[in-house]
Amino acid sequence: MKLRQNARELVLVEVSGLGILLGEIRYNKQTETVLFALEKASFFDLYFPCAVVYDQQKGAVVHPHIVNTMTTSSIRVQRSRVSFFVLEADLAPSLRAQYLELINSFIGLSKGSDKDAGGRGPEKVDAPAHTRPRGPTVVPLDKLKDGKGRQGGKDEPDDRQ
Numbered sequence: 808m809k810l811r812q813n814a815r816e817l818v819l820v821e822v823s824g825l826g827i828l829l830g831e832i833r834y835n836k837q838t839e840t841v842l843f844a845l846e847k848a849s850f851f852d853l854y855f856p857c858a859v860v861y862d863q864q865k866g867a868v869v870h871p872h873i874v875n876t877m878t879t880s881s882i883r884v885q886r887s888r889v890s891f892f893v894l895e896a897d898l899a900p901s902l903r904a905q906y907l908e909l910i911n912s913f914i915g916l917s918k919g920s921d922k923d924a925g926g927r928g929p930e931k932v933d934a935p936a937h938t939r940p941r942g943p944t945v946v947p948l949d950k951l952k953d954g955k956g957r958q959g960g961k962d963e964p965d966d967r968q
Contacts (some may be wrong), residue, residue: 816841817903819859819893822884829869829898829906830856830881845892852881855913857906869905871913 814836821827830853834844844851858872
């Protein structure tokens with residue numbers, strides 16, 4: 808059985824050469840913690856990294872990092888290149904709100920969707936219920952037996968010669 812990354816947390820990290828990044832770290836909560844992933848693992852993945860810059864008028868502002876144009880999922884960060892990190896519980900609420908707003912604008916979620924309320928991060932979004940194909944989920948075999956789904960059966964004449 809393959810272990811999957813089933814937990815995630817927003818983290819602010821300073822990576823030498825990249826600057827201050829705000830992104831999501833994912834880990835398996837059965838075998839590790841977010842601290843283990845950041846302190847002990849040689850590498851960790853940072854999903855949708857955004858640059859955090861300071862503006863004189865606005866304060867701390869979150870912008871998509873240039874590296875987002877080069878990847879569609881995550882970047883792998885070497886732990887030895889990280890100077891410091893701040894976990895989600897200690898982040899300023901304004902940074903978290905800006906990050907979630909960016910994520911929602913990139914994946915095109917509407918304000919009233921279920922994913923917007925509790926979820927975050929670029930994930931596959933299910934199609935709305937009204938666009939899903941409708942019909943019976945159980946196909947009666949009697950209808951198939953009458954000849955609709957039958958091809959190349961023994962009772963049919965063979966046209967090949």
